[in-house]
Amino acid sequence: MITSFEGLKKNTPLVHNITNYVTVNDVANMILAAGGAPLMADAIEEVEDIVSISSALYINVGTLNARTVESMVLAGKKANELGLPVVLDPVGVGASKLRNEAVEKLIETVTFSVIKGNISEIKAMVTNAKNAGGVDVQAEDIVTDGNLEETTAFLKGVAQSMKCVIVATGAIDIVTDGQTTAFVRNGDAMMSRITGTGCMLGSVIATYCGSDKERILEGTVTALVVMGLAGQYAADKTERLGEGIGSFRAYLLDAMSDMSIEQLEEGALVEIQE
């Protein structure tokens, strides 16, 4: 399930990102750290040209507006036409009517390979539930060992009806294509103390999917493991040196750019359920 790591190191997928301006620099650097090449372009007049030279498309609605939503739709359709993987990050869906309508429009017009969000976002996306947590998970939604079975059943249903891989992130990340489900327990709580780890993860998923579009589920799981492991290494170092979130942010990129296959094989905490 984590066999995509070495494949990525052999090519350098160009990943087209239409993403928010808050964490875009970390997204670009994280794609580079993971082994891809980032390209950010959101003008309506050029997104189709840019998709055409790319290996994958990452759409993140973090700071969407009327202009960029149109670009997302155009880019997504073009990527579908060309058979490229498209990853959706419905950041903060449920927090505003605009986000709900934009995500609804994207889902109706574009076929996604992977949709990734926290569990509140996934619920808001499919049930139109209000999401008062903004871009964060709501307390009552948090996935625990206690509600894991129920949550998994819900996510498998979503994956089946939407015909794509669904990722719900949290202390336990759940990845499912509706048949096979992976539970990833890598990561560290410190990752939620900086902005952008979710966006970075989304773009790393797109990078892996762009590296091998025939292995979407495997690439997604690998992305979750390497990102989670990078978080663990960075948190360990930050705590050992008595530093805070500024240093953690740098160490997270360090850990991703220095990741080895040995670290991955030793550290992966993945459980598969067929």
Place this chain on the structure above:
Amino acid sequence: MITSFEGLKKNTPLVHNITNYVTVNDVANMILAAGGAPLMADAIEEVEDIVSISSALYINVGTLNARTVESMVLAGKKANELGLPVVLDPVGVGASKLRNEAVEKLIETVTFSVIKGNISEIKAMVTNAKNAGGVDVQAEDIVTDGNLEETTAFLKGVAQSMKCVIVATGAIDIVTDGQTTAFVRNGDAMMSRITGTGCMLGSVIATYCGSDKERILEGTVTALVVMGLAGQYAADKTERLGEGIGSFRAYLLDAMSDMSIEQLEEGALVEIQE
């Protein structure tokens, strides 16, 4: 005057930011480091929805344009309607007609809890003076012990006529609601050697105000002290290790995220004048 610190640690105010794209990542991370939760959203179609789930609104005109100014007005009005604190950072006002008109429109249509700028910006805001320093203070405006009394009288007048807390930042930060004035001497010159410390401060003020909207003056003073202290710690470490502004930027976030009540009580340099 710095009693707001522990209150903030007990809740996690969601702060809605309409801010510039230059320092937005540092703003988000600084809100997290201070103990809040950041949310960035500037689309006209959604700012009212986002304000409705937030505890405070931070408006920063750093890279304003016609579209975002409209969003600022809408968001500000909605925040007023809901009784949320609104903080204005009139970055670079006086440097262009657009900035002057935007700030004028904001002041006319929105009631602000706090307006924070360097002294050149505060002057430009109320006198329509030209500000050739761009986003930096002009040399002739710099607050010193020599002109402190005169500057304070001016700022008290502004606070009284605008009915809000006015903050003029500099080596000596002056905070006044028109009656009570606080002089804060925390901070380090190195803070002006990176971009964004002013924006980060503005968002931390909004975070404290969002944590306790009944104590706007106290929250603002506390924000100035914690931000200044974080700057002092970060500068000390940077100089001790012989590093430069890249490391300083990370250490500033470290220091904020690791700040303790003991550091605050020991390090606060605040003088109150009733």
Place this chain on the structure above:
Amino acid sequence: MITSFEGLKKNTPLVHNITNYVTVNDVANMILAAGGAPLMADAIEEVEDIVSISSALYINVGTLNARTVESMVLAGKKANELGLPVVLDPVGVGASKLRNEAVEKLIETVTFSVIKGNISEIKAMVTNAKNAGGVDVQAEDIVTDGNLEETTAFLKGVAQSMKCVIVATGAIDIVTDGQTTAFVRNGDAMMSRITGTGCMLGSVIATYCGSDKERILEGTVTALVVMGLAGQYAADKTERLGEGIGSFRAYLLDAMSDMSIEQLEEGALVEIQE
């Protein structure tokens, strides 16, 4: 050729940047580290006002759109009118019709002091060649000692016909005004492993040009040397400490902000060809 360094330290040129939102924070901090003052503003209604208080203009088309292209043209014309140096970074030209048309329009309507790109971008700019590398150089274009003479002749021709200084970056940076050519061999491969080093370089060129508009070629060469040296120092430290690209990014700013004339004189790898 690198005599511009101390001049810059004596003034603090205000540099107006219309640049992409991906690396804009690093650009602002790098201008500060180099000794300038950054100002970012892209609203059509204000760019002329902002140019009027600035010493140089940096235009980077990284995340252009219809609105910002118009601002670039307006700002460029105003800078020309005022006799300010204007630096163009045609990021990713050749990758989309929009970029080609925008760059063509800029070249037709604005007189540039310096145009800087990787060799694929320079070729795409003058020949309308397709650039499938996105924002990166294409493998077949890479400048080596083998094709250096031919590439130099091509670039001199471009500089002569465009009447400006042309910079083609790579392992060997080539700078020419059509008569005098400088080859700069400073820098480190690690600089291409983070996003934005090209943008930062472009803005540092603008900073040097803004510091002394009579010495555009010298300022450009000095910018290339200090940026390259900063990259070498940062890469050395990163490797020595076993860190990765997150730390490298911070060290790059550290090295620039701590640069001394002694380091520059000792480390400059510049060859001049008249």
